[in-house]
Amino acid sequence: MPTAAPPLATPEQLAKYEPVIGLEVHVQMGTKTKIFCSCPNEFGSEPNTNVCPVCLGMPGALPVLNRQAVEFAIAASLALNCQVRQASIFARKNYFYPDLPKGYQISQYDRPVSEHGWVEIVVDGQHKRIGVTRVHMEDDAGKNTHDGYRDSDRYSYVDLNRCGSPLIEIVSEPDMRSADEAYEYLTELKLAVQYAGVSNCDMEKGNLRCDANVSVRLKGAEKFGTKAEIKNLNSFRHLKMAVDHEISRQVALIESGGRVMQETRLYNPDLDETFAMRSKEEAHDYRYFPEPDLVPLTISAEWLSRVKAAMPEMPSNRRKRFVDEFGLREYDAAVLTQERALADYYETAAAASGDPKAAANWVMGDLQALLKAENRTLEDSPVSAARLGELAGMVSKGELTGKMAKDVLAKMASTGDDARTIVEREGLKAISDTGALEAIADQIIAANLKQVEQYRGGKTTVLQFFVGQVMKATRGQADPAVAKEIVERKLAG
């Protein structure tokens, strides 16, 4: 239960300390079936319908490891720059809880699937590597519901559909020194795991869960302070808020002569507070031992290299390449690599356009606006990447004005035709022939002597009127900038 709100540290007090943060991240992998049985690995089914003797923990039922789960664990390990062990061992982690019918979780202990990786983050322009201690595989527990039923004051309800879903736990080194660094680490980790195709990492569905180990020490001190583990961080925002809050709580506690307890705390986002869970010393005595029902997992060099060969380019690399190869700004490169599908789309469009910078603007600007207006995702975009690239290229080559191209894009979306077909059907063509534009401008000036008087009398805003008339006369096929320059020159003369 929440106790009285603890005092928080002043900025002066906070300035004396350095926070030390490590994260434990659980990722639910996107296999079709569970890790040790062939039940569907699905979210949102009717309670207790994706269950069988194995995941219900019935006596005598035996686990058989899912090959795809191993393959995903390898891919995630490679995405996080970890070294994959040739042999790893499953172990039983023993504890009693209603969402764990076997009475133990099958996890990995002293020989996890991989170790010694890193994730690169950028905070305030500074690049920093955060160490990844290990990645290990394990099965998920079921879901307890404590509220919402008529007899919830007396009973908890247990749905075991999630029990046996394949997880990897990714443990970081205590390398982070601020809530911002923790936030960036989780962002990069998520991106890498998504790129590797291991998981959607949908936090709302619990695909990605995060616990934070937080301690503080006086600046310059070598020894780590006592850490508290914060659970229940189910969004990026909550991670940042909870870590900041916990740092402040610990500093205030030490400054007032207290001592940080090693304990597990829960974050309550409504109160923006962490509070201690009831802790029993022995709750942490899990009595790990090698799982007798599973043979050690052997990952051959061939298998490892097969997975390696199938790995996509990682987001950090891709970002760098977009800047170096295509001349994009860092910010734009970051936006375009936020999702693998978007980066793939962009690369196809860039190749088709012959002008990667222009293609970037079309993908981030008009395409996003179009998708938003039609409430669609990139996956079911009405305009393919190659076609958008072609359109962008036509503008870059001066075949279409930007304004015309916007109209053409709308028509591409509504008709499903490509840009060239629409341009030919409608007879659209940017008038790059300045002679033709000069003739039109002459006619317009001759027909609007009153406005010419006004302009020459100093009312320069009338210029827009003339440009508008040229655009109208050319049905938008003139380049407005060129039209403006011609009219301006003629009116001056």
Added chain:
Amino acid sequence: MKIGEQEVRYVAGLANLSLSGAEIARMAHDLDEILTHIDKLNELDTSAVEPMAQVLYEAGETATLREDVTGASFDNETALANAPLAGAGQFKVPKIIER
């Protein structure tokens, strides 16, 4: 003595076992004998032997893995058939008070 009654109580607690006083005394005795025997085994020098987690260690990587293909699950009624208490398609357990 390698193990006393206090340790037996602790381990029994972890394993959710309630033992009588007589059982605790007997367990302490039995476990002590087992550990004494293990000590005997420890006299052998095994420093050059790789720890063995499984007797099937030499099985090839493919023999022991399952393809990711969905199989049959229980329907809800079957799943809950052994539940001492059930409701709303779920197992019901005495209120969990951890939070």
